[in-house]
Amino acid sequence: MARTSDPDTEINLPAGLYIVATPIGNLGDLTPRAADILRNCDLIACEDSRVTGKLLHHLEIDAKMVRYNDHSKPADRAALIRKMTEQSVALVSDAGTPLISDPGYKLVREAREAGVAVTTLPGASAVISALTLSGLPTDKFLFAGFLPSKAGARRRELENVKSLDATLVFYESGPRLAACLTQMAEILGSREAAVSREISKKFEETVAGTLFELAACYAKAPPKGEIVITVGPPAENQEEADPAKIEQALREAMQHMSTSKAAGEVARAYGADRKELYALALRLKG
Incomplete structure (x- = not known):
């Protein structure tokens, strides 16, 4: 005893x-x-x-x-x-x-x-806590743990889950966060997402936005602490976006990828014409 x-x-x-x-x-x-x-x-x-x-x-x-x-x-x-x-x-x-x-x-x-x-x-779980903090749909979700550290393997994992009609939940570390979010934006598109860290601790923080916005947010300053990424389902982006929203997504994407790639990823995310977006990207860049 x-x-x-x-x-x-x-x-x-x-x-x-x-x-x-x-x-x-x-x-x-x-x-x-x-x-x-x-x-x-x-x-x-x-x-x-x-x-x-x-x-x-x-x-x-x-x-x-x-x-x-x-x-x-x-x-x-x-x-x-x-x-x-x-x-x-x-x-x-x-x-x-x-x-x-x-x-x-x-x-x-x-x-x-x-x-x-x-x-x-039953008790504390970072997965469930992050879902409640995210403001994303919680009726269906997939917890995928830590993604692979290498870009190629991480891409394959993201490709496998990108069509799932569910909120995605991942664990991640601070030093790898920016690269992970950038690749998520490239593959999953401009979905709503959230980054929660240090849940239930003194410096708890949740930052919400599109994957493009979050990738740009953490590009220069890797955060500390335990991190959970939640990504909304593709259904969140099925409604036709207005031109201003598409342009904003393009601007965000161009901050951390090439003009051509940014145009392609945003076009795929919103179902827009890639050539038109590439022309717009050139005008924005120039």
Whole structure:
């Protein structure tokens, strides 16, 4: 049984696996139920004991931890599942809900196959939080995790999802953000989008605009912190845009790509004539 500064809160947990969401920023976002599970479980499986240790220190919990992350071997997973048959094991990630953009699903799948009881404790998730901040449609969405760092592989991934009638959600890092947004604008067109960073932390910020606008916004100053990109579905751009809107999109595109390429991408995004847009781009440039 884990030790706590308040023995009155101790409860006997049945053996099994408990999937526990932890805060993505503000430690106050941890639910009381999650705190109780962490306080009373026999073992905590975590990505990094140093990170989870800070949360446990804040809660004044002295708990036994074991590392389980994407570097863990099948033998480590099997050993952990054996413990679950007799002990209560809490699974946490460094931040947010476990199994979202991490390989924990293998542990859950094999635990269930072994007859282990699995319980989940809902809580913080950067994906859901970013969707609520974006102002974009949330009735259908696809979470695609981190895009590849290389441009060619990233292009293939974006081509695969560009026709989906759903809001797209991606994780990204500050140094790669501008290049990612630029390629998104090239492939997905002038869709409405939002960049959310440091969600639930002191310097939380969400910047909304078209992909062209956001690419230009972050071209010179890469932001710091954890970043989530949300991109609206193609249906957002199906209505015919007025000439002023198309011209504005062309101006934005020309800030970070060649005149010819800008004309082609904006033409594709709005269903406009490429030759006419190229001529307009030359006039704007001249």
